[in-house]
Amino acid sequence: MTGEWRRAPGGLRPAGTALRAARALAAALALTLALTACQGATGSTGPEKAPDGGPQLADVTPVTDPKALVGGSTALLTDATISTPATPPHPTLPVTLTDMQGTEVTVTDTSRILALDVYGSTTRIVYELGLGANLVGRDASSSFPEVAGLPLVTQSGHDLNAEAILALAPTLIITDTSLGPWDVVLQMRDAGIAVVVVDSERSLANTGSLINEVATAVGLPAEGAALAERVTTQIDAKVAQIAAVAPVAAADKLRIVFLYVRGQAGVYYMFGTDSGADSLVKALGGIDVATEIGWSGMRPVSDEGLISAQPDVVLVMSDGLDSAGGVDGLLESIPALAQTPAGERRRIVDMDDSEILSFGPGTAGVLDALAVALYAPQNHAPQDPS
Structure with missing residues (x-):
């Protein structure tokens, strides 16, 4: 997704195509979860997943x-x-970075991580970097078995729940602009939590760069580079096949x-x-x-x-x-x-x-x-x- 960026409290936010596309997908997927919840309430769950x-x-x-x-x-x-490192990695902290909004963020603690976006991508990346044990909650799109038991911090589909997030006492939140309300993200920053905003675009072309962004935020740049190279190589080989x-x-x-x-x-x-x-x-x-x-x-x-x-x-x-x-x-x-x-x-x-x-x-x-x-x-x- 491409588009212009505009100044907003706490940094830059996407405008134009990028924001409209992110909001449209977030709204559509929010409806997905809402309808799923309604089905469960009436006792109709539909066919089992293949x-x-x-x-x-x-x-x-x-x-x-x-x-x-x-x-x-x-x-x-x-x-x-899902593949993970044989031994848990050791993040190099503190790390100071400038996120996708142009906001400078210093990360000092990755012991309690929330990785949140409408696609479920960031949770999966954190897990494959070897920090699955550090994840304390999840968004509705992160549903792979290894994290399915973690508490949800989204409600009504994909709305961030400030109370649910604060109750988990995260030390680091990795998110993008596909989830809202944005005031909740700003509230987390005001509460002293390190919040890193990564790219909201999702495509084959930027999968590697997204992995590197997440890895940098958790103090594992070398591990991120290795994972990005492996994933990019796998994608390129599959496209050729x-x-x-x-x-x-x-x-x-x-x-x-x-x-x-x-x-x-x-x-x-x-x-x-x-x-x-x-x-x-x-x-x-x-x-x-x-x-x-x-x-x-x-x-x-x-x-x-x-x-x-x-x-x-x-x-x-x-x-x-x-x-x-x-x-x-x-x-x-x-x-x-x-x-x-x-x-x-x-x-x-x-x-x-x-x-x-x-x-x-x-x-x-x-x-x-x-x-x-x-x-x-x-x-x-x-x-x-x-």
Whole structure:
């Protein structure tokens, strides 16, 4: 996400595209959590999440014409295991840095960390740096098993709860501008807590720099550089592997659109340029049709826009697809979708809400799972080498 920055209490805040996109995604995901809570209150939890353990791209045979595929697919991670250092690292403190707002922050204690953002990226990074034991709470998007038992400090989806945060007595808060209210962040600074604001953009291009920002904040720059290099190398290798199986000619490439869906509330957004989904689609060897028709950030779906885009595949979050009543419900809710190749062939690819746009250390695995769902959905086991 790009955009201008404006002066605000406590430093600089993003304006324009960056702030609108961050707010739109935060609002959309806040609605996700609110609706999930409502479902739980009525005793309806929906189908159980499919287990991890899908095949790897290296173990399947991609189809020759992915545009001819019919039917939906679910992208499943092959391995959701989170790697951590064999021995806990020792942060070098104090560290003084200038965060993404231009605010100078001195970090003296990392014994009690809160890493908070709408994507769940920063918590995952802190954990993979080896400081998982130092995490004292989590945001709603940080739901991987290793931290799922930590107290939530967000309410109504993704609103920061000042009382819940203060009750955990954090010594360091790492966050970005995707969560609010901003007054809560300023309140934490006024309470004497070190608050480091990192980049709110999430894309494949800046995953390494985000890791380095978080690592610098916790006094582990060398460890962060190593993790960033490993993750970036894995992403680059996975993108190259996908490119080797994806169609080369523009006319043969999958035309892909990412839709954010919450059927109960009639919420349908199409993600375009600077939403993060655009970089995901490009890495998968596809054409981001929302960007092609000039859509920027996240905007409500329009019949005209969807028909103009003519996607071959629709990417969605799994809970979102379920909220619309599955593929049939989605086609009924968005009649214009039936006038696209994706609707005609029912090519809806879904992935777990907390994984598909996480943009962190697990990104290579996300790309692999999505590539299998796009190019080899009929393969569920390694091919016989004979």
